[in-house]
Amino acid sequence: MASAVKRIGVLTSGGDSPGMNAAVRAVVRTAMYRGIDVIGIRRGWNGLISGDVFRMDAQSVAHIINRGGTILYTARSDEFRTEEGQKKAVATCKLLGIEGVVAIGGDGTFRGCLALSKHGISVVGIPGTIDNDIGCTHYSIGYDTAANTAIEAIDRLRDTMQSHERCSVVEVMGHRAGNLALYVGIATGATVVLVPEHEWDFQKDVAERIRAARLNNHTHFMIIVAEGAFNDDEIMKNPGSGNMVAKMIREELGIEPRVTVLGHIQRGGAPNARDRVTATRMGYWAVECLAGGKTNRVVCHQGGTICDMDMEEALAVPHSLNASEDRVLEAMIGSER
Numbered sequence: 001m002a003s004a005v006k007r008i009g010v011l012t013s014g015g016d017s018p019g020m021n022a023a024v025r026a027v028v029r030t031a032m033y034r035g036i037d038v039i040g041i042r043r044g045w046n047g048l049i050s051g052d053v054f055r056m057d058a059q060s061v062a063h064i065i066n067r068g069g070t071i072l073y074t075a076r077s078d079e080f081r082t083e084e085g086q087k088k089a090v091a092t093c094k095l096l097g098i099e100g101v102v103a104i105g106g107d108g109t110f111r112g113c114l115a116l117s118k119h120g121i122s123v124v125g126i127p128g129t130i131d132n133d134i135g136c137t138h139y140s141i142g143y144d145t146a147a148n149t150a151i152e153a154i155d156r157l158r159d160t161m162q163s164h165e166r167c168s169v170v171e172v173m174g175h176r177a178g179n180l181a182l183y184v185g186i187a188t189g190a191t192v193v194l195v196p197e198h199e200w201d202f203q204k205d206v207a208e209r210i211r212a213a214r215l216n217n218h219t220h221f222m223i224i225v226a227e228g229a230f231n232d233d234e235i236m237k238n239p240g241s242g243n244m245v246a247k248m249i250r251e252e253l254g255i256e257p258r259v260t261v262l263g264h265i266q267r268g269g270a271p272n273a274r275d276r277v278t279a280t281r282m283g284y285w286a287v288e289c290l291a292g293g294k295t296n297r298v299v300c301h302q303g304g305t306i307c308d309m310d311m312e313e314a315l316a317v318p319h320s321l322n323a324s325e326d327r328v329l330e331a332m333i334g335s336e337r
């Protein structure tokens with residue numbers, strides 16, 4: 001079937017995540033297969049505003065499926081939030097004949113897509129964020145690799161905590177969401193996991209659990225704290241959620257926790273198999289949407305299947321924790337420790 005678009009752009013926006021390159025590669029290769037021109041847009045929406053673009057072909061995406069980061073660079077664009085910025089981006093599209101844009105990022109990126117589509121440019125979003133906090137999709141590119149990076153680091157920490165009989169407080173990324181912390185907490189057998197989605201009480205959920213573990217003859221404790229666990233911007237910036245919990249533990253229990261903020265390490269590294277394959281399937285799907293004349297779509301992963309959803313509806317789906325993981329964690333913490 002003939003494609004509805006002749007030339008499309010591709011960009012990455014917001015925080016990068018492992019697998020974004022695999023998605024870019026899939027977009028380019030699928031477009032070429034369909035006879036569609038692809039323009040790479042550098043530094044997210046900023047590149048569309050300033051015309052920082054280049055022609056892409058099979059050569060430009062060769063040997064990137066295994067690379068972390070994004071070859072297109074990424075940014076969070078304040079200018080694109082303004083009417084003026086959006087007009088400049090549309091002007092670039094008109095000048096270059098870009099009829100559709102595939103944008104890889106989080107829900108902020110999708111809101112940018114909607115702004116562009118109001119000016120007649122077709123848009124498709126691909127979820128790419130280690131936070132896995134986009135309500136419409138069960139999976140966003142980079143989550144599994146980031147989780148495995150965190151798990152490997154925490155396993156190493158456990159070795160030394162065990163030797164020294166210490167308490168470890170590990171702060172995990174996720175912005176306002178606790179998905180990554182919850183998942184990592186299950187995989188590492190943490191003593192405590194604190195996430196922003198659940199109200200928690202320091203005495204009951206931290207101090208008493210450490211005491212119970214100690215009474216069960218454990219002499220090291222692993223406390224996983226989502227960076228947004230306090231739901232408080234100030235704490236998130238300074239001292240940080242991990243440091244805050246450590247201070248409370250020190251004051252209440254008289255032990256000296258060691259704090260590790262995993263930070264941006266979780267965003268880097270080679271994507272694992274799940275992220276490479278999911279990104280490739282999503283990139284393919286996004287181009288098929290545009291070629292089929294669709295616009296305002298978000299590519300989603302639901303129950304193992306790739307599908308697409310209206311972007312406004314997708315943005316309206318509230319983010320939530322994975323309910324079954326949530327229940328499992330409750331049981332694991334209750335029984336083992």
Ligand code: F6P
Nearest residue numbers: 015129130131173174175227267
């Ligand atoms: O959204 C991805 C993410 O890594 C969040 O987990 C984190 O809060 C934020 O980005 C950090 O952003 P920056 O790279 O601007 O420090």
